[in-house]
Amino acid sequence: MTTAKDLLRHEMMPHILCPGCGHGIVMNAMLRVLARRHQNLDKVALVAGIGCSSRIVGYVDANTLHTTHGRALTFATGLKLARPELEVIVVTGDGDGLGIGGNHLIHAARRNVDLTCILFNNETYGMTGGQLAPTTVKQAFTTTSPGGNTEPNFDAAVLAKAAGASFVARGQAYRPDVLEEVMERALDHRGFSFVEVMTDCTEYFGRKNALGLGSDLLFTQSRSDQEVSRDLADWPSLRTPQGWQVRETQPLGVLHEDRRPTFEESRGLPGYSEREV
Amino acid sequence: MWRKEIRLAGSGGQGLGLAAMVLADAALRAGLHATIMQSYGPEARGGASRADVTLSDQPIANPWFPAPRILLALSQKAWDRFSPKLGADALAIVDLDRVQGAQGANVWALPFERTARAELREKVAANMLALGALGVVLEHIPQEILAETAQSRAPKGFGQVNRTAVARGWQLMGDALGGIAHVESVGP
Amino acid sequence: MSKRELISGNEACALGALASGLRFFGGYPISPSSEISEILSSRLPRAGGVFVQMEDEMASLGSVIGASLGGLRAMTATSGPGFTLMQEHLGYASLAEIPCLVVDVMRVGPSTGVPTAPSQGDVMQARWGSHGDRGTVALSPASVEEVYNLTVHAFNIADRLRTPVVLMFDEVIGHMREGVELSPPAPEDLWGRPRPAGAPGPDFRAYAPNEQGVAQLPAFGDGYRFHVTGLFHDERGYPTTNPDLVRQALERLERKLDPIPAWLPPEKYHMTDADFVYVAYGAVSRVAREAVDRLREKGVAAGLYRPRVLWPVDEAALRKDLAKARTVVVAEMNRGQWVQVVSQALPPAIRVVSYGKTGGEPVTTDEMYGLAADLNLRSVKSS
Structure with missing residues (x-):
């Protein structure tokens, strides 16, 4: 029986993720799902952009493609249409997928190519040093919002659904069990599947906002089983050790699913059935 | 070596792109060399559109010319826009009913659209009538080849109309020239 | 027909x-x-x-x-x-x-x-x-x-x-x-891609270069699992910041392109005895060829050198091909780009003139021919 560990490139270790980063949990959940689905990852391609989350594809013993900042979905589109038998998973971050790559995300959702996109949302640009992201909540401090963020943030799941994603879900590092279930369903779905995963950046976002260590941050997500808590609505109280209590809540789990023709089906191209073979 | 620079101009929808294709293709079939440069962008869709055809007995190095030696203008706009650039020795053929104020020793105004409507029941065949007229002054392409090309390149159902239109246009120009060119240029 | x-x-x-x-x-x-x-x-x-x-x-x-x-x-x-x-x-x-x-x-x-x-x-x-x-x-x-x-x-x-x-x-x-x-x-x-060297497995090196210095990647999904990245990488495709590997890779990526100019040599028109040479590519080269014909009729030893490969440049070959020229006019529809390649390659004894036409109008044969007169080529001027 294949385990998550079997799917790692051990020669790539140590990894670059910081102590306390939530990404490892999310990656582990993804590997566990893949281990259940495949003996090896010959027919799986992981495509990533640039950023902390995007680096993890290199650690997986699959067909792995580490592309340019924001453009992973475009490479994945070409690859998937060239090799429909592959299970193509796009790993991206919030800066990568919603900032520089936002246009590609909405068009990938609209086009409905049979891809699965997992967006690691840590509300900041981690790799470059904790700058303001399109997902950074109002009032939060980052290295480029020294007085607190004044811009509204994107709701990635709502955006993806509005753009036409035929499967939309949200998970969190705090609940890897829910995450696994969500990822499994996303991979099963025919068409463009979008999974937003809340995973915190300890080193920058946590530190800048005095939110504590990795485990403290993880617990800020623990609002309820049904919801992911996220929004720093009332800034001053966040500076207290109980700051996470003021995070607003957002729904968790599968938020939207419909079955509409994929790009491949509409064009009469080989598609979903190929990757079942 | 000879070189003829011809501008086919009118408004978008008058079929000047097709006329240019027929003319250049007929030239190829006649063993000549031909190039086309067509206007792109908004002007090709309703403004003063144009297609520039260059014909020669030798390979054509440059398909581009700043001002034509022969102008076919099927709309007022096209005439107003391109006629000021015509040189003293240039020749122009215009649609009699569409273009006002086109005068000069080398300007021929002929009723292309009127004839197309009255005799062929197809207003859109005016382009092929004009092409027939042009064929007379070009001298190097036999009428039969031009008519044959017009027929083979016609949209579905327009083959015979276009063939007839070329012949009729040839005749109109021949008559205008006093029948001389008409007689000389018509080959078997 | x-x-x-x-x-x-x-x-x-x-x-x-x-x-x-x-x-x-x-x-x-x-x-x-x-x-x-x-x-x-x-x-x-x-x-x-x-x-x-x-x-x-x-x-x-x-x-x-x-x-x-x-x-x-x-x-x-x-x-x-x-x-x-x-x-x-x-x-x-x-x-x-x-x-x-x-x-x-x-x-x-x-x-x-x-x-x-x-x-x-x-x-x-x-x-x-x-x-x-x-x-x-x-x-x-x-x-x-x-x-x-x-x-x-x-x-x-x-x-x-x-x-x-x-x-x-x-x-x-x-x-x-x-x-x-x-x-x-x-x-x-129709040429193909280099075939992957070696079988799939832990020792597979997707980026091990062949004799021509070209990586031998399989396609994704062909049973090899490997990593592709825009980071500098080792032969396995894994990221590296090792300065030696970075330098070697950069050099290899440039050197592997060396054969291209010989695969697609330039067109040389009347170049054997030409001392007045147009260097032109694309549409400009077409009118330059006509200008050469006209100049030849006037007794000027004119020629056309038309590169089909703009990059990479084989400088030595360029120098050799233009060695007999006394005046080289590099005509382009820009403010002088490829002329920089020509000037750099040729010795100072050869006069290199840039003719850059901008504005969106193509260069004409008359213009090209006129250039020769402007450059005081005796036989042209006297005609």
Whole structure:
């Protein structure tokens, strides 16, 4: 029986993720799902952009493609249409997928190519040093919002659904069990599947906002089983050790699913059935 | 070596792109060399559109010319826009009913659209009538080849109309020239 | 009866790509290249390929690289502003060694410029447009027929050397129709990609170069699991910051392109005894050839040197080919780009003159001929 560990490139270790980063949990959940689905990852391609989350594809013993900042979905589109038998998973971050790559995300959702996109949302640009992201909540401090963020943030799941994603879900590092279930369903779905995963950046976002260590941050997500808590609505109280209590809540789990023709089906191209073979 | 620079101009929808294709293709079939440069962008869709055809007995190095030696203008706009650039020795053929104020020793105004409507029941065949007229002054392409090309390149159902239109246009120009060119240029 | 057909450069490009076995096109509309997309949108699916209109030019080339990694011959087509947007992915394809073809139908820039007027202003962008040093490949056809043939060659070079190739021509060549008789390549004229060395497994090295210095990547999904990245990488494809490996890779990526100029030598017209030489490519070379004929009639030993490969440059060959010239006029539809290559290659004894025409009007034969007079060539002036 294949385990998550079997799917790692051990020669790539140590990894670059910081102590306390939530990404490892999310990656582990993804590997566990893949281990259940495949003996090896010959027919799986992981495509990533640039950023902390995007680096993890290199650690997986699959067909792995580490592309340019924001453009992973475009490479994945070409690859998937060239090799429909592959299970193509796009790993991206919030800066990568919603900032520089936002246009590609909405068009990938609209086009409905049979891809699965997992967006690691840590509300900041981690790799470059904790700058303001399109997902950074109002009032939060980052290295480029020294007085607190004044811009509204994107709701990635709502955006993806509005753009036409035929499967939309949200998970969190705090609940890897829910995450696994969500990822499994996303991979099963025919068409463009979008999974937003809340995973915190300890080193920058946590530190800048005095939110504590990795485990403290993880617990800020623990609002309820049904919801992911996220929004720093009332800034001053966040500076207290109980700051996470003021995070607003957002729904968790599968938020939207419909079955509409994929790009491949509409064009009469080989598609979903190929990757079942 | 000879070189003829011809501008086919009118408004978008008058079929000047097709006329240019027929003319250049007929030239190829006649063993000549031909190039086309067509206007792109908004002007090709309703403004003063144009297609520039260059014909020669030798390979054509440059398909581009700043001002034509022969102008076919099927709309007022096209005439107003391109006629000021015509040189003293240039020749122009215009649609009699569409273009006002086109005068000069080398300007021929002929009723292309009127004839197309009255005799062929197809207003859109005016382009092929004009092409027939042009064929007379070009001298190097036999009428039969031009008519044959017009027929083979016609949209579905327009083959015979276009063939007839070329012949009729040839005749109109021949008559205008006093029948001389008409007689000389018509080959078997 | 001649079988010549009236075909435009853009059309010939699409037909050449199909004849080369194109199987994926991702593109974004832009004048004056859009006809290539339009034709392939109907013809490519019928040939068993995939056509996708992407959301922008970065997406276009991204999708092309993805499809190429899946093992397909893949291309995109664009013009100036789109070519600028593609620069990052051109750099990516160079470093990650993914074969692909980018067609750039050049229009007047910078910025939106004159969208439908011809130019040759992207020559230096093709060389240095992407950040970082890298070897680049750019081919420049001068006729509709040559667009067809060089499209085939471009795919061959891209595959054999695993590199992006830029096929660049001005709007005149792209939009002009002329009578041509195209001859499709024979199967043996189509080159393939280097085959992977070694079997799948932990010891597999996707980026181990062959004797020509070319990485030997399999396609994704062929049973090899390997890593592709835009980071400098070792032979396994794993990221490295080792300065020696970085330097070696950079040098290898440039050196592997060395054979290209010999594969597609320049056209030399009346060059054996020419002491007055036009250097021109694309549409400009066509009028330069006519000017040479006229000058020859006047007794001037004029010649035309027409590079078909703009990048990489074989400087030694260029120097040798132009050694007998006394005056070299480099005529381009820009403010003097490839002339820099020529001036750098030639000794100071040879007079190098830049004739750069901008504004969106092509160079005419009269203009080219007149240049010779302006340059005080005795026999011309006296005529």
